[in-house]
Amino acid sequence: MSDPMRHFRSCHEIFAELSAYLDGELPEEACREIEEHLHGCSPCEAFLVSLRKTVELCRRYAPGALPGPLREEARHALWRAYEQMLARRRNSGL
Amino acid sequence: MAARSREAETELARELIHGTPGAFERFVEAFRTRLFQYSLMVCGQREDAEEVAQETLLKVFENFDQLREPERIRPWIFRIARNACLMKRRKSAFAPARELSLEELMPVRDDGSAERRFEIADWSALPEQKVLQSELRQVLEEAIGELPDIYKTVLLLRDVEELSTQETAEILDVSEDVVKTRLHRARLAVRRKLDEYLRTHGN
C-alpha cells in the first residue's frame, strides 16, 4: 500500500499536467505522483504514449510548401542592408 | 526537418556579424524557407508569407548589430517574424480568439465497464521512421493549421521550432505559464486529430 497520507491523484488531475511532465517542467514530487498514477492506470499510460508521439511527430514535421525562388531585387535589398550594417559596425570601431 | 542545431545557427550568426564570405548566402538559405513556412501556417496566404519572410530577413540584416548574444539568434528572428505576421493579419484581427478547454480535449471514456478505458487508437504501431508518411504528414499539417491562432503559434515555436518555454514567452509577450497551458491544449487538439485518423486508417 502506498502512503495513505499521500494524495492519489485522479486521471482528471494528471491530465492537465501531462505536457509539463513530458517536457520535464514539473517538480520532482509532482512527477512521482504522476508516475505512481501511470503505473496503476493503463488508459492514462496509453494516453501519455499518444501525446508523446504527437510531440515527436511535430518535431519531425516539415511543412510541404516551399517559397518561390528569391527574386534578384529582393536578394539585392537584403545584401544592401547587410553591407550597410557591416559598414556601420566598422565605423563604430567594433 | 533539416538538421538545425542551435550551435550551428550561433556559429553562422557569428560569421555573419564578422562578414565571413558566404555567410550571407548560407544565412538566407537557412532561414528563408523556415520563415516562409512558419508565416504560411500563421497567416494562411502564400503571398503574405513570402512578404513576411522577406521583411523579416530585411529587418534582421538591418539590425543584426543589435543582437548582443548570437546564441539567441533563433528566438530573435522569430520575434521579428511574429511581429511581421501580426501586421499582415491586422485585416482579420477582428475574429475573437477561440479558447480550447481541457474538458473538450479529454479522451472519451467508455463508462459502464469495470475496467476504465479511454477510446484511443493503437499508437504503439506508429512507425518510428524519420520521414513522415505523406498521408500522416497531411493530417498533421491540417491539425496544426486548424488550431486557433493563439495555440498554433505556441505549438509552432515550441514543438516545430523547438524554442524553450522562456523564449516562446518572450516572443509572444505572455507568461511562461500561459505558454505551457496553450502548448498542452494545442498538443491535445493535434493528438485528437491524429487519433481520429489512426482509428479510421489504423493498421
Ligand SMILES: [Zn+2]
Ligand atoms: Zn488514469
